[in-house]
Amino acid sequence: MRIVILLAICTLAGCSTIDDVPSQRLIVDKDVHGMSRNEVIYAIQECEGNRTRAVMIMAKRKIGGRITDVVADVTCAPKYNY
DSSP states (O other): OOOHHHHHHHHHHHHSTTTSOOOOOOOOTTTTTOHHHHHHHHHHHHHHHHTOEEEEEEEEEEEEEEEEEEEEEEEEEOOOOO
């Protein structure tokens, strides 16, 4: 039984590769203008009024020497029924 488990683990480990993971890098864009709090609230209410869900698109911005998340856009997407 131990041999079967060991062979299964070796087989699964051999199939996994790290090379397929796309590389990501952080790009700080000074031209990204975040939405104000009122604009975000209004956009979310507009999506909920249309019976869709709000999806926020985030951007990174350097504010006060620290990089923080800023809402760049709010998009409406269909709701999923589980």
